[in-house]
Amino acid sequence: MSDEVDVLVVGAGVAGVAAARALRARGLSCLVLEAKHRIGGRAYTDATGFDHGASWLHQANDNPLTAFAEALGFETVDHDLLRQRLLFTQGRFATTAERRSFAAAEDHFWRVIETAAADGAPDRPASDAAPQGGRFDALVAHWEGAQICAAELSCMSLHDFAATALDGPNLLLRRGLGTLVTTLAEGLPIHLNAPVTRLDWRGKHVEASGDFGRIRACAAIITVSTGVLAQGGIAFTPDLPAAKQEAIKALPLGLLSKLAFPIPPGTLPEFGAFASLRRDIAGQGDRPISWIARPFGAPVMLAFIGGSLAWELSRAGTQATEAHARAEFARVFGAEAAAALGAPIITEWGEDPHFLGSYSHAIPGGQASRRVLAEPLGDGRLIFAGEACHPRYAATVAGAWLSGEGAAQLILP
16 A cells, blocks of 8 residues: 555545546546445445445436446336335325325425525524425425435425435436445555544645554545544544534434345235335324335335434344334234344444444535535645535435545646
């Protein structure tokens, strides 16, 4: 491993891979230091094909990774066209009319949010602008907040929430999104199991320190999560400016936990592949989880637990997370069916010290923080990149990729 390069990239997730590819295309030497034993960051596909983190290519027609997937021959499917949308309400599956009413409530929600975000008023929690009082308004707010954005609307900036809202198509990759990222990383100078503990950005160079020793570069691109940065996972000399530290604090990570339960034969009705299930809110304080059945026809049921509930269960441990998901399954399909589910794979993003969460949201009043975080420091010697830095595609692989590429373009030759 060279002890001096043009650019040091900290983190081999999506943003780090994008940055390294862009730097090499410019003819600059680089080295990527990754704290974990693997590439991909929060885009990780395991040996079973389960995407632990990022799963979809959202807004695929504008997503830079769509072209890579097509060029590399990755099979994709449009989840929006395939899935059967199921809603469990009042102890039964919803009627066609009720599902249409829920869809209408979703459309109304976004019209209200977009109007509120454009009214010129100061930023406020997104929950303050959300519709209330309709039969499905509470469920829509829970779905769009905790289950989609991994945080409740009350925790989120209205303006950032509206600015980062996504459209379809939403593509799934049979081989997994994490597999695409590791494929795109092939041939890059990535050093694994090399956590950076300190970055000294005084003077004309940047020096990284860790168990690997010391490496000096003309500049560094930092792609670790805001969760790690907020907890002081990397010490900076000198300290980061106050504005940068405040931006990091204003972009916390929410949590979306995922479980993959094997489905024994006869456990479920014969839903089609990719069928999605939401349970209606049954009363004040209820925080339903959601499900996707049989992705790509596999005998698997995926559970998604988001927001404050995900954090509570993550801190309680994987057994508590599994027990809660089984209890939720039993509410719809019965205790016998829940007991028949196989042992699940459970993600642990909240407790993993290399991430400390899933993806970012801006707190109320923090709508400018993504741009502040992305602004270079030290005449361009220190640049932050990642999904939290992108003002449009935040919380997605598209945002991470575009941010990493953009950071590489800011490096002076």
